[in-house]
Amino acid sequence: MTAQGFDGVERRGLMFVLSSPSGAGKTTLSRMLIERMPDLKMSVSATTRAKRPGEVEGRDYFFVDKAKFEAMAKQGELLEWATVFDNRYGTPRAPVEVALAAGQDVLFDIDWQGTQQLREKARADVVSVFILPPSAADLEKRLHTRAQDSEEVIRGRMNRATHELSHWAEYDYIVVNQNVDDAFAEVQSILKAERLKRERRTGLTEFVRGLQRQLEK
Ligand SMILES: Nc1nc2c(ncn2[C@@H]2O[C@H](COP(=O)(O)OP(=O)(O)O)[C@@H](O)[C@H]2O)c(=O)[nH]1
Numbered sequence: 744m745t746a747q748g749f750d751g752v753e754r755r756g757l758m759f760v761l762s763s764p765s766g767a768g769k770t771t772l773s774r775m776l777i778e779r780m781p782d783l784k785m786s787v788s789a790t791t792r793a794k795r796p797g798e799v800e801g802r803d804y805f806f807v808d809k810a811k812f813e814a815m816a817k818q819g820e821l822l823e824w825a826t827v828f829d830n831r832y833g834t835p836r837a838p839v840e841v842a843l844a845a846g847q848d849v850l851f852d853i854d855w856q857g858t859q860q861l862r863e864k865a866r867a868d869v870v871s872v873f874i875l876p877p878s879a880a881d882l883e884k885r886l887h888t889r890a891q892d893s894e895e896v897i898r899g900r901m902n903r904a905t906h907e908l909s910h911w912a913e914y915d916y917i918v919v920n921q922n923v924d925d926a927f928a929e930v931q932s933i934l935k936a937e938r939l940k941r942e943r944r945t946g947l948t949e950f951v952r953g954l955q956r957q958l959e960k
């Protein structure tokens with residue numbers, strides 16, 4: 744699980760988690776991160792929920808039926824899973840392990856239940872960010888402007904927002920997504936700083952030894 748840092752010092756890969764009430768902007772911020780940050784790979788979840796217009800199999804989710812999901816869970820193919828809005832969501836284990844082993848960081852758009860499970864498995868390698876909407880009115884407006892869910896589904900998501908919100912204090916960082924470019928800059932700063940954490944930088948001892956050898960010459 745080592746990556747070559749931009750400055751040549753090896754480090755361990757990390758698991759970068761974004762959670763929020765539905766509609767607060769985590770899909771938008773995730774896409775921006777994947778486009779603009781090198782060595783970051785999106786974890787594509789499996790879900791039993793219906794595909795939304797514009798969603799792509801294998802890019803946004805792996806859309807599976809309930810039986811397939813149960814089989815994946817039973818065979819240990821999922822790193823974590825949870826039930827959200829009556830649907831099942833889970834993280835396929837293999838791609839995460841492959842990415843980390845290849846020295847990449849992995850980005851997760853998962854809920855608080857999944858975040859808890861990842862934390863239990865690998866606390867030191869999990870960095871979690873909770874995204875807050877600026878107001879309830881903004882949240883509702885965003886769910887409507889996304890225009891991909893029925894009125895009934897939107898009501899369900901708004902009702903669930905209170906519950907989802909109650910888990911904010913379990914996260915390492917909190918970002919209010921008012922202006923999307925500002926929120927992106929904040930999330931990007933968190934990732935950049937976490938990549939520099941001493942504990943992750945497994946190559947530091949060797950790097951500093953090299954410096955010392957040069958100084959002794
Ligand atoms: N635990 C867990 N939660 C997931 C996973 N994939 C998606 N979710 C969460 O399920 C919730 C619903 O996702 P979705 O139906 O795409 O709606 P969204 O909230 O509008 O993006 C969100 O809170 C996601 O973060 C997963 O693999 N595991």
Ligand SMILES: Nc1ncnc2c1ncn2[C@@H]1O[C@H](COP(=O)(O)OP(=O)(O)O)[C@@H](O)[C@H]1O
Nearest residue numbers: 765766767768769770771885889920921922923
């Ligand atoms: N800062 C923002 N200001 C206004 N609209 C936003 C902002 N961030 C995201 N959106 C819009 O809000 C809707 C919901 O965002 P999305 O990223 O799908 O949220 P989530 O993945 O958390 O459910 C989308 O239509 C998105 O374009």
